[in-house]
Amino acid sequence: MRLEIVLLVLGMTLVTYIPRALPAVFLDKIRLSPRLERFLNLIPYTAMAALIFPGVLTVDTAQPLIGILGGVTALVLAWRKCPLMVCVLAAIGVDFILYLFI
């Protein structure tokens, strides 16, 4: 392993772990107001929405259809309350078939 890469991994480990662990050290000492708690409870919804859109459109930067049809497949199946694994595998399957034709 090259020294340069050892330093890169070490640095990335530190700057990734510190933001993760920081709230464990400081959060205990503060009391959360109901409004702040509602804010924190809403973050999972907004974070997931932001992680999905518009990133899903650029799964394949040359072919937006790959992301759109794969995403719609997962959306429809999840809306019909299919299990998580079914939704994910179906989306991969649809994209595989699409790639066979384009």
Next chain:
Amino acid sequence: MASKQFKNGLIAGLPVLFGYIPVGIAFAILAHQAGFNLWETCSFSIFVFAGASQMMAAGMYAQGAGIAAIIIATFILNLRHIIMSACVLNRMDDAPLWKKALAMFGTTDESFALFTTEKKENCTVAFFAGVVLITYLSWNVGTLLGAILSDFLPDIITASLGIALYALFISLLVPKISGNLRLTALAVLTGLCNMLLCHIIDSSWALIVSTLLCAFIGIFFVRAEDLREEAHKDET
């Protein structure tokens, strides 16, 4: 009790296998193309354990970026973990500091999404540790597989796996908001806000800003019972 919670966490984390193994393979292929050898590639997944950052690092390194620039970009991209860890800890039963600090190594978009949408009675450090262990193992198994396979895997398979993580996020979010107009509106608003911001600022910042901004806007129109209804639905 703790060991049962740990086992429940392992089971809850299983669907992430299908997201992480493919993406782990994808990362290893990208790292291989960037010129990292097998041990270098695997050491990223063992120590850093952050999918988006590792992908970005491999991409930047391939383009000749310096070590310092990659580390700074990683830090910015991972700032969102402060919010995610705070959310996870906010829902988690109290536990010794060292246990929480250790478990927070495993805060990722997926473990966060799984934990914060989980039933309140499962929100313990043991349950989270179970989720983390299964996600950590699948990420590393995927990386190792990809590092070994990177020379042989046909392009069509690699390309098809690109949708896996998005499909995972969609399947986590949709059941939580379907049937609730205000939460659906909030999710749509966030997506549009993020798309708009992506044109103005870097996409990793756009993600942070739209997440925070729209959650803040949500305080004013999402009612407390929308979130309570959700919690109630969980128990049935």
